[in-house]
Amino acid sequence: MTDNQQERVATVVTAVMDRIREVIVEHKVTYDEYAAAKQYAIALGEAGEWPLFGDVFFESTVERVDSEGREGSAGAIEGPYYIPDSPLLERPYVMPMRDDEPGDVLIFSGTVCGADGTPLADAQIEMWHSDNDGTYSGIPYPDDRQLPPPFNLRGRFTTDENGRFEVRTIIPVPYEIPKGGPTGALLRAAGWHAFRPAHLHCITSAPGYASLTSQLYFDEDPYIDSDIASAVKPELTLQLTKHDDAADLAARGLDRPYF
C-alpha cells in the first residue's frame, strides 16, 4: 500500500467508526442490541447477502458521488445480480426466455450515442432483469421458489450502423427483496416495504468510450417514488405504449399485444 492509500483508509475508516460510536451514544445502544447487531452481521454473511445488503443501502450513494460531473446519460447502480458472459444474441434480438415465459411483451428500442450525441454503431448492450415473479436467473434465493433456467432474461446485443437496437423481452415486475433472508428480515423489523420498482439493468459499452451501467424504470410503477434501494432517477423512467394492431402483431409473429 502506498502512503496515500494508507492515509485514505485511515481517514474513511475513522469517519465510519466515529459515526457508529456517535449512534451508540446518541441512541444509548444496549448490550442486547450490540449482541443482536453482531448476530445480524454473521447471519448476513452466512446467507451470502452482504452484496444485497450493501447494494440496497449504500450503492446508490456511491453511484451518485462517483458519477458527479460525468457527461452523458444518467447511470444507476449495478445491483447484486449481474452475471458476466451472458448469451450473445442474434438479430432479431429476443432475450433468452422460456417458451411460455409469463409477462407482458416488451419491445425495447433506442439509439446508443456517445456523450456528444454521435450515434454509435456496434455498441454493445448487456441487459438483465427479473421475470414476472420477480426472480433473477442464476441467483440462489432463501426460499423455495421456482428458479428460471441459467441466463434466462440475460443477454448481450449490439447496435446497427445507425446506432439503433431493438430487442423483445417481457416486462419485469417490481422486485421484492427475498423475505426468507436477513435483508428482508431487517426491512420487516423496521416496518419498511421491501420493493424496488420494476427495472431493466443495462451496461452499454463501445470501443473508445467509457461504459455506462444504468437501469430503466416504468413511469406508472407503484414503487417509482419509494425504491428501497433509492436508485430511481426521473430521466431513467420510460413510458409504456400499448400496441395491439392486428397486422403489426402478425408481422412480428406475436399472439398478444406488446408494449
Ligand code: MBD
Ligand atoms: C436488485 O435487482 C437490485 O437491482 C438491487 C439494487 C438490489 C436488489 C435487487
Ligand code: FE
Ligand atoms: Fe435489479
